[in-house]
Amino acid sequence: MQILIAIPAYNAARHLPDLLPRIRSTVPGIPILVVDDGSHDLTGEVARKMNVQVIHHPVNRGKGAALQSAYAWALDHGYDAVITLDADGQHPPAYLPMFLQWLQAGADLVIGTRFHNMKGMPLDRWITNRLTSLVLSVFSGKRLLDTQSGYRALRTGLLYGLFPFWTERYDTESEILWKITRRPLRIAYVPIPTVYRDEQSHIRKVRDTFRFIGLCFRFLWHA
16 A cells, blocks of 8 residues: 655744654654645745655645645546645654554545544634534534644545645635535544644634535535
8 A cells, every 4th residue: 555644834843843753663664755835934845854755835725735745646647645744843753653554444534533532722722623523423424533633644535526625725625524424434643742832723713604604505505
């Protein structure tokens, strides 16, 4: 199985020198792709100097757009599965072998879930996570945990039919889950720790909440 690790990155130059070696030491030999989503720092340059493949967006388009670029690149280059994790260190690379084990065992979608222990997650993020997971479970007809987690693995075969996407921001992760879970598939979960850093989140709570509500109306329209 040909597997790609994809990292959507925005102003992540200070994190990559720590993150990329940890990934390589944990799962040696697996290719890494960094999608530099219009960063104002040296994200792309740092990644290239560390000998990883880089896709560059001239302007910041959003995490969802970065994921779409990564998935399209994986399809174009014949990968069987993609594992995504955030560039800021929120997703510990030490858990990558568990994602690989589930893929090798036949799982189609693997989600890193913090539902077993959400201690340390800000209250507003806890509420949002619970509500979006409930809503997506209802719309998809499957029980889904931690739908806001970007630490995921999926088989690229699930991506056919998803393009063009409706979204480009954080709501893309919800769009992907709704579209692929309407098909027969095997879902697995990897318990991961809740890690939040002091730096400012790129999520805009009010705006992204309205985007999610708009996405739910699309779900109803296409149901």
